Amino acid sequence: MIGSAFPGNSDLTEIARNVRINIIRSVHHAKGGHLGGPFSAVELLVSLYFHELRIDPQNPSWEERDRFILSKGHSAIGLYAVMAERGFFPKEELMTFDAIDSRLQGHPDMTKTPGIDMSSGSLGQGLSAGIGIALGARMLGKDCRTYVMIGDGEAQEGQIWEAAFIASRYKLDNLVAILDNNKVQQFGWQYPMPLPPIDHPAQKFEAFGWNVIEINGHDFKEILDAFAAAKKVKGKPTIIIANTIKGKGISFAEGKYQWHARVPNDEELAQALVELEKAG
């Protein structure tokens, strides 16, 4: 459970619940999109948008804002649900997800959605773009910070490790990567036994010269503490390895690769909503 000592935790919990409800409703309505990956990232995204990021929903292209890149772009509906909750666009617009002419595309599109700092959807590319933003901010003398969320399956892409090298070579302490370590990809290794997408991510990033913080990615206090700790580290980029559960909050989807991109039927939606309403 979330520690009550931290101010605002109960609000964040409530927001996270609404976000999950809106994600599954939107996916059900659109008959498309992903479920497992958005659900594992909810507490991380809520913490970013309601606590950590210096942003102004009324002025999404504010020059001094912190930047966020959802490199695991297939979880776009999770990001949209959080951004709607934060006031970037009306919540009703979530029902246009994946419809023709919508501002809410299947994968984040910086040309369409206010507040999206980088387009994504082809895995492995967001961290590099984040490095570019962080380097640019440093060269301009701006104090804004850049956050990039990657998936553990996504971390199989070579480009992630090319980026990992460059970020530490340029000592980008204004860059924070967040690994949504939900231990499940789309299909992955199932034979002769199931294997997680990536082994020992902490050791790997440490070896590449990163400051590594490992947390429970569903615990708001741990998430916010990690962001605070990252700010104190100088001379290295930080990665927060957030241990999460794919499909978190829906009993029949948790930890199952089959729910990576499955659209719930009416009964499944109803059951999920009951569980989400009950959750603390």
Add this chain to the structure above:
Amino acid sequence: MEKVLAQRDVFGETLVELAHQDPRIVCLDGDLSTSTRADLMFEAYPERFLQMGIAEQNMFGVAAGIATMGFIPFISTFAVFAAKRALDQIRIVIAQPGLNVKFIGAYSGILTGKTGKTHQAMEDLTVFRAMPNVVSIAPIDGVEVRAAMRAMVAYNGPVYLRLTRDPMPIIMAENYEFKIGKAIVLREGHDISLIGTGEQTQRCLEAAKLLAEEGVQAYVLHVPTLKPLDNEAIVKAASATGLVVTAEDHSILGGLGGAVAEVLGEEYPVRMKRVGVKDTFGESAPNGPLLEKYGLTPRHIVEAAHTLLNYRKS
């Protein structure tokens, strides 16, 4: 009820059939087998299904190596990733040495299950047409997928197979024999020629029906192999009617439309129009609205035909 099949399902089933007959066949998956249906191969032959993870460049390199050991690797990924994410790997270690690697482009074209512009493959044919040594095939239906896959295995060299996601009617007869590099006449007519590739040839046949209702008889040529191209059949189609419409679920730049324009420009200039995706990226939406907005319906083919027929009249 007419029979419908999804090309990807036929791909998965045929891969298993072929693997059963030929122990050299293995499958390399870029973590997309549950979409491409290569998961059927996983179920049938788990030890010949090699998960390469979400790392396409490495996967194509591995395919090149395993091909030199006498295996026939089939790569399971989306068209966008085959044609672009690992393109240098394909060029250097597959196309240049001419290695026996078969790679599919699943979820090709604009109909990619609402995933949007990042996942819509509009230029894969352009890319592979310009790549020496790579045979490129875009089947019209499930029957042709099966036939093409048999031909791919019989052929020694790199082959790109462009596949679609959603169920579509079956057009070809069960006993249809596919030949790499051969186009096929699906309808005779003397007023205008419709030349299609992939599933879009089905919409040419629909368009031909609509035109017939107006008394216009369309000649329909299906071009499943974009490379090597059947120049002779294309010239014959042009000379049969003197007007040509091309149709593809792909960019009009450099795909079938570009290929036909090149051939006819040099060998048999006639008036033509290209129906396909204009010079633009797509978006996420259900199939119907996408076909409508991006100009890919039978009606759009009919309209292109009208423009050419009016030109002839004037």
